[in-house]
Amino acid sequence: MTDDGSTAANGRTLAVHLTVNGRPITRVAGAHFTLLRWLRDAAGLTDPKYGCGEGICGSCAVLVDGVPVSSCLVLAAQVDGADVVTASGLCEPDGSLGSLQRAFHERHAAQCGFCTPGMLVAAAAMLAGGSTPSRAAIRSELHGNLCRCTGYGPIVDAIEAAMQADARQAGQTGQPADVAAEAP
């Protein structure tokens, strides 16, 4: 990393190791790199976006050890060793679209697309562990993700559709369907 003229010798760069979407990645980058900048500029994952820089808009949202965080408000060095999932990591193991990704596509839940990676991550956090939030709860939880195009309707539709698809899938694979239905 020479973009700021610094070297490891003066402590301004350091190596950070993360598992990103199941893939171990180690990069030496500026000590001041946020997780977002590390993902985008050091690791080449451009799905999380820089929006507000204040934790309000949600376009940089990623899962760190399973919980959503604003990657623009976390230093990469702080979460060294963590497991990170971005929107592109919400796919099936074979790389095909995951249920949320597919539902967003089918319900036209993206227009300009800038908020979409954060919306997907927020949705994944909402549905984690088979949770089945009400439509009102989905709308409420999305207050942390700003969209200036869609009016949110198609996004909420897509999250509900993915939730139902996940429940059907759970039923078909022999898991009790009410695991999803009874979640708080």
Add this chain to the structure above:
Amino acid sequence: MFTRPFRFERAERLADASDLLRLHGDEAKVIAGGQSLMPLINLGLAAPQLVIDISRADQGRGARVISAADGYLTIGALVTHARLAVDEVAAGQQPLLCAAAARIGNSRVRNRGTLGGSLAHSDPAAELPLVMVALGAEYEVSNGERTRPVRAEEFHLGFLTTALQSDELVVSARVPSLGPGWGWAFAEFSRRDGDFALAAAAALIRSSDGAIIESRVAVGGVSDRPIRLADIEAALSGATAQEASGRIGAIRGISPVSDTGASAAYREHLAQVLVRRVIAEACQRSEAA
């Protein structure tokens, strides 16, 4: 996003962070959850030479613990808002704290943001400093060599300004547990969920045989720090829940500002409305308690 480069050090113990602060002075900033410091850095309002990470400090020790003993609830400074909002010990001892923590920002802010960070940042519209002042909390602050207690009302001095010395960190906060007969309430108003509150209020009321015996009321967002409303507390004494509303006069001792969010007059109006609401709600809970 393209911030000035800085160095990064991880402190294994809070005391190590104090050592580094003594060594580097104003050039160093401490980061825990980062939900207050990182916006300042991203917006160019803070440009430290060194950032000291305490987010992994004191594993399994006091700064991470929530505990109850002898009528008090103690919360470690590194406890996240998300954890405080749902912690069973905290909810059993002082549910006002949990209700306030659940209203902070959005889930991403709550997942990273810490109690100590919010208190030390001392934003006048923040939820936790407000409820700490309402509860008469006492903070334990330490520079690694000397630990001292500071009352919440004497800690929050003004806009982003606290009684912390340059090498001190908040270690924990201690609040009285909710006693028998006490009711509580928290309310805030913001343009959108997750925004900083234009005004906020918290109340604790103890009543017996239908009359208010004791009360604690505070407002946030309408001054450079949370303000306890001693006049209103005194006026409520002896009132029934029905009489309480009529005894709430003008809110004195606040200094709301006008900005792009709201006018000073509107903030004052909101404070008045919210104070009435939290007092009514706290009365109801007190009677049910």
